[in-house]
Amino acid sequence: MAAIDPAERLLNLVIALTHTRVRMLRSEIRATVQGYDPVDPSMSEEESKKRDAAFERMFERDKDDLRRWGVPIRTVTDAAHGDDIGYKIHSSDAIMPAIDLTPAELAVIGVAAEYWQGAVLGADARQGLVKVASQVTHHASVDLPFAARTTAAQDATAALIEAAHDRQAVRFEYASATSGTTQRTVEPWRLMIRGGTEYLVGRDRDRDAPRTFRIGRIHGAVKKVGSPGSFEPPEVLPDTMLTGPGDPGTALVALRAEAGHALRSRGEFVSSDGDWDLVRVPFHHPDAVRDEVLALAGAARVVEPPELAASVLEHARAALKVTHG
Amino acid sequence: MAEKALPRLTRLLGIVTYLEQQGPTSFAVLAERFGVSEDQIRKDVGTLSVSGLPGYMPDDLLDFDFSAFDHGVASLTESHGVSQVRLSAREAVALTGALSALVAAGTAPAAALTALDKLRGAMDGNDPMVVLPASSTKPEVSQALLDAVARRRVATVTYVDAHDRLTEREIEPHRLVTIDGIGYVECFCRRAGDYRTLRLDRMNAVTVTDEPVVAAPSDADGFTLVPRFDARVVVARSGRWALEELPGVALDEVGDDVEATFGVTNAHWVAGRLLAIAPYLRVVEPEELVQALGDAAKAVETAQAG
Structure with missing residues (x-):
């Protein structure tokens, strides 16, 4: 029999498992669902063993694909039939709830779906868009003056979303700033995008503590370990995990006229001191102010606090060492 | 390479759901809705019409009106309860995460917020992605630019550039874009006499004028700077x-x-x-x-x- 298109086989499998009254056994699926090779008694024993194994592999992969696609296949055992495992799809698990999107909402989802282009999540976004678009009444397409894209999307993100959703631990190689590349085992709680950068927030099992991981520093594949539902993420994440460690305060910064507009717009003008304008700037972490002052290349200096002023000077001198070396 | 199975399966179910709700629909409209060629839609309807319940006798199959088919119209007469399936965790988060990024960047129309609510309502449980704003775009800045884009009007903006220079510019805004979580406006800058992509969080004030936009949008993507x-x-x-x-x-x-x-x-x-x-x-x-x-x-x- 010529192999039929895999989409057609999956469609027939979904229809069969949705319509079966109680369950379908593997043998029934193989014998009756179009797209699987039924048992052929005229085959040699060796050949039919090969075919059996091929069917098992194909069916396992189809089950995984459908589950990942949003349709869980339930296993149904029947006390009267011993260990036989049967399968069924409950339409209540599978069916798309009515979302009732307006044409403008569908159009903006279409814009958003482009955000992940080039990353694994891009295919998921497009597929999600087709699913929600199936329900929306026809209309002239709405052309929106918006666009979105990311250059930072990581292929690991898709696997981490799934693991966070299934509450399954993951293992990966991670390049940390302090300890080099090590293997981490993490209970993924949440994914976070801050400033376009993707992070994973979760409990590091080896360190037995919550940690934030930069997804771009994950090398290679994200492996799932253990079984789904093996942990319960906290309902509210500690603030510091979302914003990064903080050491808030205010700095007094001197700025040349017509310079430091970003600092000025966040701060408060205090007074003028010769060629310098004094501006008081609140910060979440002093390093951020230090980096902004450094980037202004002499058009700014820190007046207070003294430790911050010293740190700016120390950075400039460290750079001079490299450029003279 | 042949199309992957799941995208095609998703579209096959989408076509059935759409026809159930809308009635007979031309291949051309389906092609536009699902972003494929009319020829592909014809193949899809062909595949659907030979799929169905085990047994695959005529009464077991999804049924289409074949005289309509010959006129380029898909007319479904029996669906056997086939319908679109819910969003997977990855699909749902891919969409809500990207919408949240648009909102956080200050470049989203009002429909993004209501779409986000509706999608979250359809998800099973929590949304595992948190999106925090990269920077603070003043809401009145994005509001005024949205207004200027919608009415195709020139806007005057005060802008701090990457070299920390404060400038006042007349721009012809074409499009708001989110790149890596940061909001920009793609525009023709009259001051520079060229196309520019300006960061929204560097704008202090925006005034929408009555003057109409005349420059056509640029074909190029925002960042065309060539490394030296x-x-x-x-x-x-x-x-x-x-x-x-x-x-x-x-x-x-x-x-x-x-x-x-x-x-x-x-x-x-x-x-x-x-x-x-x-x-x-x-x-x-x-x-x-x-x-x-x-x-x-x-x-x-x-x-x-x-």
């Missing part, structure tokens, strides 16, 4: 974070160090980034970047040491 030279920087691991943020950077671990290679468009801008990790710098190349870094460091030292 290639640079190589080696830092101790603790300095890695600043290099990760450089556009187009390639990072390699070398023992306890990290080596970065990247294209430089503006040596002064890169020098500013490198100052932030100066204590961890080991190697900076080429000479042009060394020069820019040295100049910046000297200027900071002079200003700070007073």
Whole structure:
């Protein structure tokens, strides 16, 4: 029999498992669902063993694909039939709830779906868009003056979303700033995008503590370990995990006229001191102010606090060492 | 390569759901809705019409009106309860995460918020992605630009550029874009006499004028700056974070160090980034970047040491 298109086989499998009254056994699926090779008694024993194994592999992969696609296949055992495992799809698990999107909402989802282009999540976004678009009444397409894209999307993100959703631990190689590349085992709680950068927030099992991981520093594949539902993420994440460690305060910064507009717009003008304008700037972490002052290349200096002023000077001198070396 | 199975399966179910709700629909309309050719829709309807319940006798199959088919119209007469399936976790998060990024960047129309609510309502349980704003775009800035884009009007903006210069510009805004979580407006800048992509969080004030937009939108994507030279920087691991943020950077671990290679468009801008990790710098190349870094460091030292 010529192999039929895999989409057609999956469609027939979904229809069969949705319509079966109680369950379908593997043998029934193989014998009756179009797209699987039924048992052929005229085959040699060796050949039919090969075919059996091929069917098992194909069916396992189809089950995984459908589950990942949003349709869980339930296993149904029947006390009267011993260990036989049967399968069924409950339409209540599978069916798309009515979302009732307006044409403008569908159009903006279409814009958003482009955000992940080039990353694994891009295919998921497009597929999600087709699913929600199936329900929306026809209309002239709405052309929106918006666009979105990311250059930072990581292929690991898709696997981490799934693991966070299934509450399954993951293992990966991670390049940390302090300890080099090590293997981490993490209970993924949440994914976070801050400033376009993707992070994973979760409990590091080896360190037995919550940690934030930069997804771009994950090398290679994200492996799932253990079984789904093996942990319960906290309902509210500690603030510091979302914003990064903080050491808030205010700095007094001197700025040349017509310079430091970003600092000025966040701060408060205090007074003028010769060629310098004094501006008081609140910060979440002093390093951020230090980096902004450094980037202004002499058009700014820190007046207070003294430790911050010293740190700016120390950075400039460290750079001079490299450029003279 | 043939189309993958799940995207096609998704569309097959989408076609059935759409026809159930809308009634007979031309292949042309289906092709537009599902973003494929009319020929593909014809094949899809063909596939659907031979699929169905085990047994696959005529009454078991999804049934279409074949005289309509010959006229390029899909007319479903029996669906056997086939319908679109719910969003998978990945699909749902891909959509809500991207919508949240648009909202956080301040470049989303009002429909993004209601769409986000509706999608979250359809998800089973919690949304595992949190999106935090990268920077603070003033709501009145994005509101005014949205208004200008919608009514195709010129806007006057005060803008702090990447070199920290405050300028006033007349722009013809075409489109709001989110790139890596940061909001921009693509526009024709009359001051520069050229197309520009300006950051919304660097705008202090926007006034919408009555003057109509005349320049056509640019075909080019926002960032067309061409690197002038290639640079190589080696830092101790603790300095890695600043290099990760450089556009187009390639990072390699070398023992306890990290080596970065990247294209430089503006040596002064890169020098500013490198100052932030100066204590961890080991190697900076080429000479042009060394020069820019040295100049910046000297200027900071002079200003700070007073």
